[in-house]
Amino acid sequence: MIETFQLQTHQSGDQLVLVPEQFALPRTVEYISFGSKKLPCQLISISGLQNEISISSSLAEQLCIPFGGNISPYIHEKTLYLTPLIGIFTAGFTESLLRPIGDRSMLFANLIASNSSQNNYIFVFGTHCIDWESEMIYGYFFTSERWVRHTVPFPTVIYNRLPNRKTEKHQHVKSVKQRLQSEYQIPCFNPGFFNKWDVYLQLTQSSDVSHYLPKTVKFKNFDDIEQFLSDFQYIYMKPENGSLGSRVTNIRYAREEECYYCRYRENGTNRLKKFSTLESLINHVFKGHRLEDFIIQQGISLLRHKQKPLDFRVHANKNGNGIWEVTAIAAKVAGKGSTTTHLNNGGEVKMLDELFEKQIAEDFRTKLSNAALQISKVLDEKIKGHIGEIGFDLGIDQNGKVWLFEANSKPGRSIFSHPELRKIDSHMKHLFLQYATHLAKTNLTEVVLK
Structure with a gap:
């Protein structure tokens, strides 16, 4: 559990910081920090304070602290860090303060509000919010049930x-993220969307987990598809950078009929079509798509419920x-006739x-x-950057064996529509803050070691 204090201000003493008597010895602290700002201070222990830290209004102004609130302070190398200043980096901003991040405003508001009792200093920002010259960011805070905009220092973590792969690949977005991490040494967790093929290659190198993997190849030519259809009852073709089951296709060869059956989604409708040749199937179903961007995966005979296949989302x-x-x-x-369980x-x-x-x-x-x-x-060891969450699509076959179909670095929240998972959703939001706080603290040691 993160220890929480209330941050307040007082008018006396330009560098004066008042803390509860049990918090710390005055001589152990010489500086105070908020985000990327760090200033000299004088720490005084006061016996009458209860779960409260009070700093001079002059210090608060210099540190660019936007308002009083709940903090989770910690001390390292003679510096009192008031709380991790957490920046949520995203895109898709609007001009409206009512819904500054469009349809995702409520998602971020719920995440911030869920952790407000422990840390009020969590904000949302985009590339356009950064002033590199002053090393400040105007961020969107959700407080008192409304969005407000404040200018604050660069965040601690x-x-x-970022909402999608297209945005993540944008050169300006990549350069901003890289600069914040390399030049300012700000740790960033959830480095990016996973590539299915890259994840498969990484996991095949580990004997601890390789047995969970269906046989998979990256498309090179039609012979790959024919070979898989010869080896397995049916196969899946998936875009290596796809999300939400987009363009996932199920193909089966019916030997007795000498034809191909294909399940796919077209214009929002699940389709099942019969083709006399593989070439005609590919030309119809994959028209306008580069097959080189797809992987071919062994089909697994999954457990069923009322004749419908099922898999499992594990967070x-x-x-x-x-x-x-x-x-x-x-x-x-x-769903009926669907190639996936999305x-x-x-x-x-x-x-x-x-x-x-x-x-x-x-x-x-x-x-x-x-x-x-x-x-x-295994993924944590092999993939560069800090990973804070993964959503897995796992299957169990008729013999009880577990299979990995996909690992998602930015998993959706659709399963939490189920009433029994709503409390778990709340717990996961708290874990976000706990891990961000952990990362903020450990980064101090890592930066010193460098």
Whole structure:
């Protein structure tokens, strides 16, 4: 649990900082910091203060602290860090203060509000908010149930919530993110969207997790597809940089009919079509798409519910000690005629206890948790940058074996529409703050060692 204090201001003493008697010895602190700002201070312990830290209004102004609020302070190398100033880096801003990040304004408001009792200094910003010359950012804070804009120092830690791959690949966005990390040494967690093929290659190198992987190849020519259809009952073709089940296609060769059946989504509708040749299938279903951007994956005969295949979404998050924990597990039942279990394709979220007997549900929960934790640790070691959360799409076949279909570095929240997962969603929001605080503290040691 993060220890929380109330930050207030007083009028006396330009450098004076008043803290509760039990907080720290005055001689151990010579500086005070908020975000990237750091100033000399004089720390005085006061016996009458209760969970309160009071700094001079002059110091507050120089540190560019926008308002009083809840903080989680810590001390390192004679410096009192008032609280991690957390910047959520994103895009898609509007001119409206009512909904400054458009349709995602409520998502960010809920995340910030969920942690306001421990840290009021969490804000949202984009590339256009940065003043490099003054090393300041105008950020959007959600406080007293409304959005307000304040100018603050560069943050202590950054949470990457860029909305899509196109934005993430934009050269200006990449250069801003790189500059904040390299020039200002601000740690950023959730480095970027995963590439399916890169993740597969990384995981195949680890004997601890490679057994979870369906056989997969990157498309080179039609022979790859024919070979997979010869080896397996059916296959999937997926864009290596796709999201939300976009353009995922299921192909099966019917030997008795000497034809190909393909399930795919077109214009918002699930389709099943029959083709006499593979070439005609490809020309129709993949028209306008580069096949070189797709991977081919072995089809798995999954567990079913009412004749519909199901897989599992498993969320893993880092906690306040930087250690992975499984936070949520839910089953997703495929929609009628859908190639995937995604909710936007007609899928349905179910708890394991709704689908299986108690002991079976518990066994599956253990298997899925173990797989998610093992894979999280391997990806954490192999992928550059700090990863704070991963959403896994896992399957269990008819023999009870667990398979990994996808790992998402910026997992969606659709499963939390289920009533039983709403409390877990709240817990995950708290883990965001706990891990950000952990990262802020450990970064101080790493910067000193450099």
